[in-house]
Structure formats: structure tokens, C-alpha cells
Amino acid sequence: MVKLISNRIENYQVVSPQNRAYTSGSVKKEHKEEIPKSTDKKVKSWKDMLAPLGLVAGGGILLYYGIKTPGKVKLFKNNIKSRLFQMEAELGDYNSFVKKTVDMQFGGVARYIQEYKQQRFPDISNFISNIKMLQDPKLISKINDLAFLTVAKSDVEVTRPGASDIGNFSVIVDQAVREASKLIDGKKYKSRMVMNDYVHVPKFKDGKHSDLMESAENQLIAMSTSISQQMETVKNEKLHIMIKANYKKMAEIITNMRQQRTASKENVIEATFEKISSLLKLENFVPSYNKIPTLENYEKLTYEQLKPSSIPKSIEDMAKNNIYLSVIKSKDFNNFNDLNDRDVYEIFYRSPYNNNLKDLGFLIDRIRVKQAIANSLSETAESDNLNIIIAKLEYLSNKLHKVGSEELIKKCQKDFNKMTLGQRQAALYYVTTVSRRLGFDTIKDMDKYFAEHNDIYKTLNIRDYIEIFDRNPDLYFV
Secondary structure, eight states: OHEEEEEEHHHOOOOOHHHHHHHHHHHHHHOOOOOOHOOOOOOHHHHHHHHHHHHHTTTSSSHHTTOOSHHHHOOOOOOHHHHHHHHHHHHHHHHHHHHHHHHHHHHHHHHHHHHHHHHHHOOOOEEEEEEEEHOHHHHHHHHHHHHHHHHHHHHHHSSSSSSSSHHHHHHHHHEEEEEEEHHHHHHHHHHHHHHHHHHOOOOTTTTTOOOHHHHHHHHHHHHHHHHHHHHHHHHHHHHHHHHHHHHHHHHHHHHHHHHHHHHHHHHHHHHHHHHHHHHHHHHHSOOTTTTTOTTGGGGGTTTTTTTTOOOOOOGGGHHOOOOOHHHHHHTTTTTTTOOHHHHHHHHHHSSSSGGGGHHHHHHHHHHHHHHHHHHTOOOHHHHHHHHHHHHHHHHHHHHHHHHHHHHHHHHHSOOOGOHHHHHHHHHHHHHHHHHHHHHHHSHHHHHHHHHHHHHHHTOOOOGGHHHHHHOEEEEEEO
């Protein structure tokens, strides 16, 4: 027992207060949170795993450093697939830009068409209503004149200098195409630069797999070339569709406008003749504008009557800037050298589109109304004078129709099959200059009439192109 106690005393260490304080301070100062070695190894392994994953996401840079896991070839192929996908995505973005840009630039064209439509169509319903209600023949004739004046003023194309309506529209379309093309070409340049970057493939660090790299580069180059071509095609197709669609809308409006003006004049004439015939109790008093006049009345004129005619006060307003009445005032119909075929040819080509041979027919009918009114009021001198003017206008109409028809056949006899697009456009323009002066609003109207009334025209190959002209107003509308 004593020995046991002695041993415990000997092994007991006394710690002085100084030593205890010192020891406690040292431990506190140098105490650090230590990570077990096993945990440290796990962290290191985790970081090593993140590194290659980051490199793969960055575009395959690991290939350059020769990382072996995962396989270099597999990573390379995945990288190529990613580049092809990015190229397709670039094309999709470009296509969206093209659509948005073209739609935006053609917004002004659409507004131009809408404004044109609102400003060009005449409303003569009030004139026709008044003609049907009025009981005074002279007042009816005046309303008739006002209606024709209103229709004439609605034809802004001939009341202002410069290009035709379709010519002005072409300028608006060309501006939209230029602006859209400029923006699209800028986008296309940027897209091509991006794709050029995708074509350059990083090489393997060990210099191997040259055949794989060559195949991949060829694939990327082919894709880049194909997409570049598609970009140009997309641009051209979108512009072509918009140009064609807008020209079709504009051509339809212009055609409808021409037809409505003609129809308005016809309606006024028909209403006037119906009312005057009823008021004056006239039999067989009907309009004649749809027929080519004969020379029956003209052949009854005497030597004195064939001399230049004065214009009665009742039609003075009609005579203003009217080429046909100007001829009546200035030409001596006794002397055929003074009104020969060359004179008629020049008169035909000097007549404007909005005062064509159908308008000459309307003019004759309007004067016939005034002559019938003067006759009913026993205004003999007025009636006789107007009767002479009517006969001369009928003669002029007969000759002008003959010259115009001959001119049209000459223009149409050219071989349209052997023409280039530009030559065909020019040939159609010259055909139209004759057709419009004859009184046809469209080339289809002319074709229908001459196919029924002219044996030579039936055989001409221009007829094979009438539908082509009609379907492609962006190329052929005049």
C-alpha cells in the first residue's frame, strides 16, 4: 500500500499557475480548424471533375490540351455537332430578322395604296339621282356635264405633271426594297462572320486525327456555304413575295379605278338618255357610244357645212382642252389633204388616255342630248349647228377607230416568243399606248374584243401571253 501511494506521488506533475496560463494562451492563439486528410482528398477530386466539364461547355478547349477522359474523338465530334447547331440557330435568327424588316419597310407601301384608293374613286350617285328626279331638260343636261367634269377631275394622274400612277408607285416600292436590302445585308454580313468563326476547328494536341478534322472542316464549310446561299434566297424570296403582292393590290385598284370611271360615265349617259327620252317623248333615242359611227350623217353635209365650225355656247365648256372639238374648229373637211391619214394618225396619238375614243363616243352622245333639247325648243340654228358638229365627230371617230385598229395589229404582230423579258415589256407598252387610246381599260379587255372582231388578231402569239401579263403586274402592268 505504501509503495503504491509512493508511485502515484512520483508520477504526479504539479503545474504552476504561470505554466497553466502560458499553456492556455498558446493553444488559443494557434488553434486552427483542421480538415481531416481523408476529406481534403475528396475536395481535390471534386475540383478535378469540374475542370473538364467546364472545358467541354466552353467549346472543346480540352482537345487542345490533350485531356484523355472523356475521349478526345468523342469530344471533338460533340463540338462539331454544337457548331452545326449554332449555325442553324443563326439562320433562324436571320430569317426572323428578314421577315420583320421587310414587313416594317413595306408598311409605307401599304399606306400609300390605302391613301390612293381613298382619293381616286369618284362618287356620282347624287348626279344620277338628280337626273332621274329633275323635269327640266336643260338642267338635266347641265347636271350631266357636271358629272362628267367630276369624273375627269378624279383622274389625278392626268391633272398633274410627271410619271403615271403606276410609275409613282414603283418609286415607293423601290425605296422600300432599298431600305430593307440595306438592313438585311448588314445582318447577313454579321451572320456570316459568326459562321466563319465556327468553321475554324481547334487541332488535336498530339497532331493526330487529321482525316477526322478534314472531314469536320468540310462539313462545316459546306454548312456555312449552304446557309449563306439560303440567306440570299430567303431575302430575295421575301422581297419578291412582298413586291408581287403589293403590285397586285395596286394594279387591281388602278384597274378598278379605270373601270369605275368608265362605268360612271356610262351610267350618267344611260340615265340622261332615259330621262330626256321620257320627257321629250322621243322614240329610239338611245346612246351610241358603244358603236363605231357610220358616215351616213357626215355624207349629208354640204360644202359650207364641211368648213371649220364655230362652237355654240351650249358646248363651250366641253371644248376646253378637247382635242376632238379643236379639230372641228380648225379643220376644213372639204379638203382631204388638210385632214389626211397622217392628220388622223397624229390626232390619235395626241389624244390622252382619259379622253380616248370611248370618251369621244360619250362626247357625241352628250351633244346629241343638247341637240335634241334645242330641237324640242324650236331653237333651229342651235340644233342645226350641233347636228353638223355631231356628224363631223362621227366621221372623226370612224377614221380614228380605223387608224387605231391598224396600229394595234401592227404592234401585236411582233413575235413575242422570241423576245427577252425587257423586249416583251417594251412591246407591251407600245401595244397599251394604242389600246388605252382605243378606250380599253386593260389589256385583257382589248384581247377579248379583238379576238371576237379581228381575224388577224386571233392568230397572233401575243394572245399566249395575256394571262402572263395579267398575273405579273410587277413586270408588265401599264
